[in-house]
Amino acid sequence: MLKIKKQKTEAVKRKRKKLTPIQAVKGMRDILPPEQFIWDYVLENSKKLCHNFGFGRIETPILEYTELFHRGVGQITDIVEKEMFSFETQGKDAVSLRPEGTAGIARAYVENGMSKWSQPVKLYYEGPMFRYENPQAGRYRQFHQFGFEIFGDECPAIDAQIIYLAWKIFQKIGIKNTIIQLNSIGCGECRPAYKKLLTDYYEMKIHKLCPDCKRRLSDNPLRLLDCKEEKCAQVSSGVPQIIDHLCEACHDHFKNVLEFLDELEISYVLNSSLVRGLDYYTKTVFEIWEVGKEGSQSSLGGGGRYDDLVGILGGETVPAVGFSFGVERAVERLLQGGLHLDQKIEREVFLVQLGNMARKKILSLFNNLIDARISVGESLGRGSIKSQLRMANRFNSKLALIIGQKEALDGTIIIRDMESGMQEVITMESVIAEVKKRLKG
Numbered sequence: 001m002l003k004i005k006k007q008k009t010e011a012v013k014r015k016r017k018k019l020t021p022i023q024a025v026k027g028m029r030d031i032l033p034p035e036q037f038i039w040d041y042v043l044e045n046s047k048k049l050c051h052n053f054g055f056g057r058i059e060t061p062i063l064e065y066t067e068l069f070h071r072g073v074g075q076i077t078d079i080v081e082k083e084m085f086s087f088e089t090q091g092k093d094a095v096s097l098r099p100e101g102t103a104g105i106a107r108a109y110v111e112n113g114m115s116k117w118s119q120p121v122k123l124y125y126e127g128p129m130f131r132y133e134n135p136q137a138g139r140y141r142q143f144h145q146f147g148f149e150i151f152g153d154e155c156p157a158i159d160a161q162i163i164y165l166a167w168k169i170f171q172k173i174g175i176k177n178t179i180i181q182l183n184s185i186g187c188g189e190c191r192p193a194y195k196k197l198l199t200d201y202y203e204m205k206i207h208k209l210c211p212d213c214k215r216r217l218s219d220n221p222l223r224l225l226d227c228k229e230e231k232c233a234q235v236s237s238g239v240p241q242i243i244d245h246l247c248e249a250c251h252d253h254f255k256n257v258l259e260f261l262d263e264l265e266i267s268y269v270l271n272s273s274l275v276r277g278l279d280y281y282t283k284t285v286f287e288i289w290e291v292g293k294e295g296s297q298s299s300l301g302g303g304g305r306y307d308d309l310v311g312i313l314g315g316e317t318v319p320a321v322g323f324s325f326g327v328e329r330a331v332e333r334l335l336q337g338g339l340h341l342d343q344k345i346e347r348e349v350f351l352v353q354l355g356n357m358a359r360k361k362i363l364s365l366f367n368n369l370i371d372a373r374i375s376v377g378e379s380l381g382r383g384s385i386k387s388q389l390r391m392a393n394r395f396n397s398k399l400a401l402i403i404g405q406k407e408a409l410d411g412t413i414i415i416r417d418m419e420s421g422m423q424e425v426i427t428m429e430s431v432i433a434e435v436k437k438r439l440k441g
């Protein structure tokens, strides 16, 4: 007895003391209903286009073995070196929250024997990604990507088709002023010799490089090309261009991609320092930027060919190409551009109640109206009839159904035309038919 009393006083004390509110984890955010309209708009349009282009949806787990990203994305990359949310499970497995989608999808391609499916296999996906980056505008620690991949076709026309679809999605959702930046980073045949050239070049100017670039020079000299440090960018302005050092196959592939893009009449610019931050790319790499924002560290999306990735993950060698864009960036861009979708939530009918008995009747009437596919709003709190009718107006309801103590006892209901204010008493049994009739009228 004494114990219960003590517990009670502690609970009361806790209640009195205002606790510090808990916030979302740094770099992660809530996406609230008004913004969800724009999210739905972006995702629905992107999905529709992917379906039209023959892509099927794939969903892979958010958590993967860390080794997948070490092997796939590459050890000497920003993502793997600094940005992964990695931890050990209770069973001592090293796992990571996915920082991007392609490695997981390539893993799924191998694991599910998709090389036996009719090729090419076209897949699209959407979902949260996690990178431990410095949060800032347009850059979060949990963000969402929409992406698509084509496995099993080495033809440069496929690269062009992926680039076209990426461009088309932005056109469709209303981000029209975009530019595609394009490069080829060669393959296992030609890249080693180019890397050697780069290493020799940078070694001569090593004293001018930032500490990250100095460290990366021996393992991944390509990454020095897109270092955003001012002094490194200056050094990089005189580097040998990879385009001049591609093998014949890569050169032809790239030339063909450009010709296909010309055929599709989409404009692009060549950017010889575009390498993308992930090791799995071969040949074509590209990014989509909003005109005027190039180089600002906030591309809308990026992608490229990755002919070696499936092999690196233990499958047969299968050529592949893909693209992904950041949903937050697209949504923010649309909001900045003043996109206003019809955000007003409307309800055809609003239920108004007074008293506990009426509230009980309203609960089941609400469900019956929903079952009859009528959109319905309600206020189950204690508001006055006047304040509930004001809510009905806010929801733009055509009809209000009002139940008080008397109606609840009688089995009747008042039906009110919200425009004219005319009211009539009808029986509870006839309410659905009457509402349908009036809504039609």
Ligand code: AMP
Residues within 6 Å of the ligand: 100, 131, 133, 138, 139, 140, 141, 142, 143, 144, 145, 277, 298, 299, 300, 301, 302, 324, 325, 326, 327, 328, 329
């Ligand atoms: P990436 O493959 O790293 O170039 O990422 C592809 C796209 O995902 C970028 O162009 C962005 O739109 C988006 N993205 C990447 N990292 C973030 C982040 N930390 N926060 C928000 N969006 C991101």
